Amino acid sequence: MARRARYKPYDQPTGGWGSVKSLGKHAIQQQAITTAPLLMRDHNKLKGYACTSCAWTKPGEPHLAEFCENGAKATFWDLTKKRTTPDFFARHTVADLLGWSDYDLENEGRLTHPMRYDPGSDRYVEVSWDEAFADIGAKLKGYDPKQTIFYASGRASLETSYMYQLFARLYGHNNLPDSSNMCHETTSVALPQSIGTPVGTVLLKDFAETDCIFSFGQNVGTNSPRLLHDLQEARERDIPIVVFNPLRERGWEAFVSPQRPGQMITNSPTQIATQYYQVRAGGDIAVMLGIGKMLLAWNDEARAAGRPLVLDEAFIAEHTHDFPAFEAKLRETEWPEIVEASGLPRASIEAAAATFAKAKAIIAIYGMGLTQHKLGVDCIRTLVNLLLMRGQIGKPGAGICPIRGHSNVQGQRTVGIAEKTELVPLDRLAEQFGFEPPRDDGMATVEACEAIIAGEVRAFIGLGGNFVRAIPERELMEAKWGGIDLSVQIATKLNRCHLITGKTTYLLPTIVRSEIDEQATGPQIVTVEDSTTCIHASRGKWKPAADTLLSEPRIVAEMAKATLAPNPKVPWDGWVKDYGTIRDAIAETYPEAFHDFNDRLDIPGGFPRPVAARERKWETDTGKANFAVPKALSASFDDGLDSSILRLITLRSNDQFNTSIYGYADRLRGIHGSRMIVMMNADDRIRFGIAKHGKARLTTAVDDGILRSMGGFEVIDYDIPAGTCAAYFPECNALLPLWQYAQESMTPAAKSIPIRVAAE
Numbered sequence: 064m065a066r067r068a069r070y071k072p073y074d075q076p077t078g079g080w081g082s083v084k085s086l087g088k089h090a091i092q093q094q095a096i097t098t099a100p101l102l103m104r105d106h107n108k109l110k111g112y113a114c115t116s117c118a119w120t121k122p123g124e125p126h127l128a129e130f131c132e133n134g135a136k137a138t139f140w141d142l143t144k145k146r147t148t149p150d151f152f153a154r155h156t157v158a159d160l161l162g163w164s165d166y167d168l169e170n171e172g173r174l175t176h177p178m179r180y181d182p183g184s185d186r187y188v189e190v191s192w193d194e195a196f197a198d199i200g201a202k203l204k205g206y207d208p209k210q211t212i213f214y215a216s217g218r219a220s221l222e223t224s225y226m227y228q229l230f231a232r233l234y235g236h237n238n239l240p241d242s243s244n245m246c247h248e249t250t251s252v253a254l255p256q257s258i259g260t261p262v263g264t265v266l267l268k269d270f271a272e273t274d275c276i277f278s279f280g281q282n283v284g285t286n287s288p289r290l291l292h293d294l295q296e297a298r299e300r301d302i303p304i305v306v307f308n309p310l311r312e313r314g315w316e317a318f319v320s321p322q323r324p325g326q327m328i329t330n331s332p333t334q335i336a337t338q339y340y341q342v343r344a345g346g347d348i349a350v351m352l353g354i355g356k357m358l359l360a361w362n363d364e365a366r367a368a369g370r371p372l373v374l375d376e377a378f379i380a381e382h383t384h385d386f387p388a389f390e391a392k393l394r395e396t397e398w399p400e401i402v403e404a405s406g407l408p409r410a411s412i413e414a415a416a417a418t419f420a421k422a423k424a425i426i427a428i429y430g431m432g433l434t435q436h437k438l439g440v441d442c443i444r445t446l447v448n449l450l451l452m453r454g455q456i457g458k459p460g461a462g463i464c465p466i467r468g469h470s471n472v473q474g475q476r477t478v479g480i481a482e483k484t485e486l487v488p489l490d491r492l493a494e495q496f497g498f499e500p501p502r503d504d505g506m507a508t509v510e511a512c513e514a515i516i517a518g519e520v521r522a523f524i525g526l527g528g529n530f531v532r533a534i535p536e537r538e539l540m541e542a543k544w545g546g547i548d549l550s551v552q553i554a555t556k557l558n559r560c561h562l563i564t565g566k567t568t569y570l571l572p573t574i575v576r577s578e579i580d581e582q583a584t585g586p587q588i589v590t591v592e593d594s595t596t597c598i599h600a601s602r603g604k605w606k607p608a609a610d611t612l613l614s615e616p617r618i619v620a621e622m623a624k625a626t627l628a629p630n631p632k633v634p635w636d637g638w639v640k641d642y643g644t645i646r647d648a649i650a651e652t653y654p655e656a657f658h659d660f661n662d663r664l665d666i667p668g669g670f671p672r673p674v675a676a677r678e679r680k681w682e683t684d685t686g687k688a689n690f691a692v693p694k695a696l697s698a699s700f701d702d703g704l705d706s707s708i709l710r711l712i713t714l715r716s717n718d719q720f721n722t723s724i725y726g727y728a729d730r731l732r733g734i735h736g737s738r739m740i741v742m743m744n745a746d747d748r749i750r751f752g753i754a755k756h757g758k759a760r761l762t763t764a765v766d767d768g769i770l771r772s773m774g775g776f777e778v779i780d781y782d783i784p785a786g787t788c789a790a791y792f793p794e795c796n797a798l799l800p801l802w803q804y805a806q807e808s809m810t811p812a813a814k815s816i817p818i819r820v821a822a823e
Contacts, residue, residue, distance in 0.1 A: 066727065066737035068777045073733040077284040077291065079319030081730055082132040083809070089136050089725060094144035098605065102138060105577075105604045106130040107289075109667055112577045113591045113601035115141060115218050116720050118467040119287040120267045120593040123603045123668030126322045131288030136718075136725045140556075141575040142605055145172025147557050152187040153289025157562050165532065165793070166724040169556045174572035175609035180564045185485065187570060192613065192621070202549045202567065206521040208235030209501075212511045213240040215480050216528030217469020220576070220589035220601070222645040223615040224637065225652075227526055228479035229489070230623040233498055233633065237487075237505030242528060242721075243472050244508035247621040249434035249808040252477070257451075257689055259682030260674050261486075264462035264471060265426055266595050267668065270297060272460030275422030275512050276304045277415075279347050280432015281447060283335075283716050284314015284731050287466050291318045295333045300728070302320050303418050308432060309344050309712060310742070310789060311782050313731040338415055343406030344710040344787040345436055345699030345815040350412055351445045352696065353401040356393045357416035358452055359731055373420050375454030382679055383451050389690040398620035404696035406784045424460030424471070425450065431468075432712075435814040436698035439805035444691040451688055456677035468593040468721065474592030477656065477672065478649055482507050491652055497632045509809045512536060512801055515543055522549040523565070524616070524622070529558040529722040535799035535811045539769070553618055555701035558722065573615050579603040580614045581589075583640040587614070588664060590646070597669030598657075616642065643812060699815035701764065701804055703786070708764045709747065712813040713792040713799070722793050734779065741791040742781035743820070751820050753778050758823040761790070763798045763816065771798050774823050788820070 075081050090096045105111030107121045107129040114130060116137040121129065130138070151171060157180065160168065165706045177195045178187040203211065214226060231239055243251065251261040258264070270276075270293040281423045283290050294304060296320055299733055316339070317332035326332075342350055362373040379386050398409050405412065419425065427450055429472045433442040447456070447463055455461040467473050479487050482505035489500045505513060512534055514520045523530075533539055541563050543552070549567035561568070574580060579689035580587040580603050589601050613621075620635040627633075643661050650657040658671040663670045681687050701708050704709065715721070716738065728735050730741075739757055753759055759778050763771035783789060792813065803812045 066602050066739070068597050068737040068740045068779065069735045071733045073313055073731055076317035076319040076330070077288070077314045077731060079320055079327065079330060079332070081132045082321060085132055085728070085730065086135050093139040095139040097141045098138065098142045101604065102130055102135055103128050103264045106134065106138065109665060110602060112603055112782045113470060113471050113599050114138070115576050117287045118470050118473060118594045119289045120595045120597055121599055121669060122267060124294065128322060129289070131283065132656045133288060133720055133738050137720055138577060140169070140723065140725060142460070143172050145170070146608065147171040147174050149176050149178070149724065150188040151500050154334065156185040157187070157564065158185055161562050165559060166726065168558055169723055171557060173555060173608040174557060174570060176611050177572065178570040180568035185423050187718050190569070195571065196621045196625045198567070199549065199551055199569065199622055203234065203522060203626045209238065210520055210523040211236060211524070212238045212240065212506060212520055212522045213526070214511070214528065214530055215239065215475055215526040217472025217475065218527050219615055220471060220591060220619045220640050221474050221478050221649065222589050223526070223619060224475035224480050225478040225649050226616055226619045229492070229633070230619055231247045232492065233496070233623070233627050233630070235501055236484055237484055237503065239477060239480050239505055240508040240511045241472070241478060242533070244809065245463060245533060245811055246431050246468055247472070248507070249439035249810045250443060253440040254447070254463065255448040257444050257691065258456060258463070260268060260676045262596050262674060263454055263464045263594065264674055264676050265464040266597070266671060267293070269426060269462060273297065273424045273426045274302055274460065275418060275425045276302060276428065277419065277425060278304070278306045278308070278315070278428040279604065280308060281428055281430030281466050282308065282312045282314060283712070285310055285715055286430060286468070288314065290466070291335070291808040292320060292322070294335050295320060298333050298335060303337045304335055304416055305338045305415050307342045307347060307350055309341055309784055311339065311341060315339060315788060320603070336480055338418060340407055340411050340415060341431055341783045341784050342475060342813045344712050345697050346405040346435055347442050348438065348445050348693045348698055349401045349404035349696040350407065351449055352393060352396050352693070353405065353409070353412035354416040354419055355449055355452060356396065356401070357413055359390065359393050361420055374452050378454030380450065382681065383690060384685040384687040385690045388692050389448055392692045400696055406786070417448065419453070424458065425453065426460070426462060426464055428464045428466060430466045434805065434810055435812055437695060437803070437805060437812050438698035439810055439812070440807045441691070441693040442698050445693050448690050451690060456688060462677070465594065467594055471591040471592060473596070477592055478653065483701040488652060495632070495648070495651055497630065507809050508534065509801060510810065512540055515540065515547065518543070518546050522548055523547050525560065526552040528552050529560045531560040531563045531571055532558065532793045533796070535803070536795055536801035539799040542674070555616065571618055571777055573618060574603070574607045574612045576601055577603055578605050578607045582614070585617055587642040589642060590664065590770050592672070593669065593688040596674060598670040598672065599669040600664040615646070699817070700812060701817040705820055708817045709786055709788045709820055711761065711795065711818045712789040712815065713786065713795045713813045714789055715792060737777060738791045738794055739775050740790065741779060742779050742783055744783050744785045745804065746779040746785055747781060747788070748778055750788055751822065752813055753820070754823040755780065760821050760823050761795070761798060761818045762821070764819050765800055765817065767800065769800070771800065773797055
């Protein structure tokens with residue numbers, strides 16, 4: 064039944080009593096109310112467990128409650144008392160379940176038994192673990208390994224991820240796409256080109272030393288709420304926070320910390336953003352060029368007047384390469400071009416530039432609002448350019464800070480989940496485990512989708528995630544998925560990807576990170592890496608949802624044993640018995656980052672991996688930090704000249720983490736009851752002839768022979784720039800062509816999909 068949206072702009076702060084009420088509601092709905100008090104003791108605490116939600120860092124001196132609203136929701140979702148048992152599958156065919164919403168599927172609760180799809184009855188039926196592993200192994204032995212895909216979402220631990228990538232390479236391929244291909248792969252391409260590292264340079268302590276924070280394309284209130292504590296403390300030191308984002312998000316506007324009783328009692332919020340600019344989707348490069356143009360002009364004036372320079376010319380001369388090319392781009396770019404592409408008046412950009420120019424230590428934050436565009440790599444490199452102009456890399460309180468999503472999405476790359484062989488120490492793996500790894504690059508996510516559509520994939524193994532729901536080109540992908548011989552899904556809850564079946568499909572249920580992982584040597588520890596490269600230990604505290612569940616390391620080990628010839632140098636059983644031995648193997652493969660791994664597990668705040676750019680050592684082709692000239696002012700696929708085309712931003716709600724939908728209350732945007740909505744500028748709605756609260760059809764504005772069109776969207780007048788609209792992910796993935804991805808990184812361009820809107 065269609066849900067009707069209710070919209071009333073939310074005028075309360077982020078956090079505060081709104082978050083407290085939301086937590087109570089979700090704890091009750093998931094029958095997990097008894098877990099709530101223990102969140103205070105164990106969640107993101109030393110000797111506790113790491114949150115399975117966002118990847119923001121954990122402080123060495125944690126708050127009393129070191130969790131946010133979304134992290135608590137994720138924990139209630141994981142520790143729900145609800146169960147999806149074999150009896151449930153006996154009552155429902157897959158055809159029936161395909162009509163269920165994402166929320167209703169996962170809300171049935173935790174999977175309890177390994178299941179195999181039976182095409183004859185169109186139902187999942189229970190299967191023993193031994194039978195499942197034997198069949199999976201027998202089938203994998205019969206395939207060309209390069210026609211198989213081992214996908215990983217971002218929640219698996221470092222230990223599981225290391226085993227999984229080794230399994231793939233011992234089997235014979237590098238087809239290891241992961242969720243970072245869909246979000247921050249652009250970062251992994253752009254930052255090495257600019258500063259020689261695929262990760263950010265900022266540590267948590269830098270937030271206490273900075274005197275200016277800039278943010279581009281990141282919604283802190285929904286995507287990394289615990290960062291709000293550090294931002295709040297910065298504001299209390301009178302630190303300016305400058306935000307560029309198409310939507311006005313409450314997290315950047317006002318925050319009441321639930322950690323502060325006085326603030327809760329008075330409901331007196333801290334204003335977070337001191338300057339807030341609603342840039343047009345895809346217009347960030349133009350903004351950055353405008354800022355850079357002003358810095359250059361003021362530097363010229365200072366030189367002429369004999370005043371201190373605005374640019375750090377000593378840093379530029381000693382540490383950077385090719386500044387003259389970027390300088391020429393700034394000088395030749397005219398203000399009318401910048402204003403048109405950005406959607407902002409010149410005065411706004413000049414005001415932001417003035418703040419940038421005055422600061423001595425600047426942190427630049429960004430999210431997928433930069434990465435998911437055609438010129439996403441150019442977006443990030445241009446942002447780095449601004450920092451380099453003022454020497455803001457490799458000094459206390461300054462640097463580049465990408466905000467990652469999943470709690471270990473960065474970490475799994477660190478230990479080898481990568482389709483690009485240049486990112487993996489293959490020679491070291493070869494010597495360590497006595498085999499010859501495949502040397503050709505594997506498939507990233509988009510390439511994996513292309514191969515599935517072409518009928519070239521025999522098997523797909525999913526280590527978590529909801530692959531078919533998360534990717535672009537959903538309708539075509541679902542239609543082609545049935546051509547896969549073997550689909551194996553390691554999961555905690557039922558989702559739509561499990562219902563798009565291959566010729567043989569298995570559901571292999573696993574424990575979650577907050578549950579006790581009991582193996583032969585006792586309860587096990589796993590580890591994760593946060594957005595700032597710090598490594599943290601995680602110890603489960605709750606009894607697993609069912610005695611029939613296996614841990615992720617055990618599942619990977621059993622599949623590997625069933626598939627591969629025995630190798631005395633790869634002790635699968637020994638690793639499962641004691642995860643400390645997996646960490647010893649990781650340390651042998653990556654000694655620079657993980658030396659003394661087991662001895663450093665409980666360092667407060669985690670231990671950081673070395674990042675050369677923090678020390679102003681540039682591991683680039685030039686040996687210096689490289690300036691780059693962007694190819695265009697707009698990062699989008701459309702040129703912005705056709706007024707009938709809007710740029711669609713797909714985004715998450717406050718009641719959601721990636722494809723997991725916790726409910727229908729996007730409280731911070733004031734939208735309740737439905738996810739089939741589109742947020743539009745009122746003037747755009749009127750000129751397209753759509754009635755207030757009317758319905759609309761969205762159609763992708765491309766001509767490639769494929770019609771991508773979705774109807775039934777309720778239109779909400781929203782504070783969003785003209786020419787830009789927004790709707791929810793993953794519902795709108797069907798509108799995103801597979802080929803519309805960021806140049807160089809192949810990250811789907813989900814933040815500026817060119818569409819046409821028509822009244823229904």
